[in-house]
Amino acid sequence: MENPKDAILEEEYENEPVPLEKRKSLLSVSFVWIGFPMIITSAVTGAAIVAALGFLKGLSAILIGNLILFAYVGMLGVLSTKKGYNFGLQAAVTFGKKGSILVSGLLSTLVIGWFAVQVGLTGSSMHEAFGSNLIAVTLLAGVLYILITLFGVKALTLIGAVSAPFFVILGLWAVSDAVKNAGWSSIVNYSGDGSIAFGVAVTMVVALFIDSGTMAGDFNRWSKNTKESILATFSAFPCANLIAMLFGGIITAASVENGNADFFQYIAAKGGFLSTVAVLLLFLNLGSVCSHCLYNGAVGWSTLLNKKMRSLAIILGIFGVIIAISGAWNYFPNWLTILGVIVPPIGAIIIIDQFFIRKHAGFENTIRIQPFIAWAIGSFISFLLEFYAPFLSTAVVGMITAAIAYAFLSSVGQRQYQSFDEKIKRAQ
Numbered sequence: 001m002e003n004p005k006d007a008i009l010e011e012e013y014e015n016e017p018v019p020l021e022k023r024k025s026l027l028s029v030s031f032v033w034i035g036f037p038m039i040i041t042s043a044v045t046g047a048a049i050v051a052a053l054g055f056l057k058g059l060s061a062i063l064i065g066n067l068i069l070f071a072y073v074g075m076l077g078v079l080s081t082k083k084g085y086n087f088g089l090q091a092a093v094t095f096g097k098k099g100s101i102l103v104s105g106l107l108s109t110l111v112i113g114w115f116a117v118q119v120g121l122t123g124s125s126m127h128e129a130f131g132s133n134l135i136a137v138t139l140l141a142g143v144l145y146i147l148i149t150l151f152g153v154k155a156l157t158l159i160g161a162v163s164a165p166f167f168v169i170l171g172l173w174a175v176s177d178a179v180k181n182a183g184w185s186s187i188v189n190y191s192g193d194g195s196i197a198f199g200v201a202v203t204m205v206v207a208l209f210i211d212s213g214t215m216a217g218d219f220n221r222w223s224k225n226t227k228e229s230i231l232a233t234f235s236a237f238p239c240a241n242l243i244a245m246l247f248g249g250i251i252t253a254a255s256v257e258n259g260n261a262d263f264f265q266y267i268a269a270k271g272g273f274l275s276t277v278a279v280l281l282l283f284l285n286l287g288s289v290c291s292h293c294l295y296n297g298a299v300g301w302s303t304l305l306n307k308k309m310r311s312l313a314i315i316l317g318i319f320g321v322i323i324a325i326s327g328a329w330n331y332f333p334n335w336l337t338i339l340g341v342i343v344p345p346i347g348a349i350i351i352i353d354q355f356f357i358r359k360h361a362g363f364e365n366t367i368r369i370q371p372f373i374a375w376a377i378g379s380f381i382s383f384l385l386e387f388y389a390p391f392l393s394t395a396v397v398g399m400i401t402a403a404i405a406y407a408f409l410s411s412v413g414q415r416q417y418q419s420f421d422e423k424i425k426r427a428q
Helices: 004-008 026-034 040-053 055-083 087-095 099-130 134-149 152-179 184-188 198-208 210-214 226-254 263-268 273-305 309-325 328-342 344-357 369-388 394-427
Strands: none
Touching: 026 152, 026 226, 040 055, 040 198, 040 226, 040 273, 055 087, 055 184, 055 198, 055 210, 055 226, 055 344, 055 394, 087 099, 087 273, 087 344, 087 369, 099 134, 099 210, 099 263, 099 273, 099 309, 099 328, 134 152, 134 273, 134 309, 152 226, 152 263, 152 273, 184 226, 198 210, 198 226, 198 328, 198 394, 210 273, 210 328, 210 344, 263 273, 273 309, 328 344, 328 369, 328 394, 344 369, 344 394, 369 394
């Protein structure tokens, strides 16, 4: 008979593939993904893009960015579904077991930065709206989000199933309230202030979820087959993320001076019963993204250290809360810039390697040099674009450059190996 404790705290398979018989339903994995991007942060990012580019041009950048995320995350998800690997195991195939320590460790640490940002944003938002004690609320939020994460992928499914519909309902209400006096004509014709280039806007969309998107294996390894994996990813990118960003963009275009794409502040300002609704939205919404980020980080480090996810979630969660209390959430734009430059090449290299070049490769207990060189090339080109061609999308160019560099290096390496092998045979 199954132990009740085991039924609540399931095995998370941190250091091994998820068995087929333990995989989750399409609905469960989809809720895990939907609850991630359908958040206030996405709405605020969508608002910033529309405010800069105008409604139609901003919507185009948002759509393109989400389609790029779908292709990128979808392919990584398919790879993880086929083998049941989390990101740490997936990275070990391409970068080598020793090489994956740097790759997986970097992403698993960066995503804890996102956890800290969102925990800090919870306390800051409550302080701005109601004058609540900043440190006390931040600490309370951090503890709650850590507790949610301890229940693993089951909790991610549940909070996604609750937070996403709640967000949609309130989002539709906020949008209708904001546009009732503006009219759709003025929204569609809103031109923006031109403060950022189109490519920068695309990078903003991609960078928003590029870290956890690269770590898609942590979620998609639970899918039963590749078809369900693709559908689950599609539910997030473009669907959930596009909806959230569109909400923010419409509110901004409808009322530039009075509109507020931060649904929490928008609803909290109404006062009365709606203030309670706003608090519930805030904790559900940011609790969803925080638990996802902490889960990514904990799974990644548990794979590296051969430990259990839950113990790492507590340690990393405490670390993240300390950073949040220190005010790390203020550096949100900096995170986007860093992630948009150094992370996209990693996933692109894994995709090229495991989809096309070494389809049946296993683990090598070493550091594979070619992917690291390609990663450096992709990131370097992205950094150059930041300074000399900001109108281009650094994230997209970084992906393409790294993929081409890795394919070239692999081809050269294979030819050299074959030539060396032929010389050995002739000598014999």
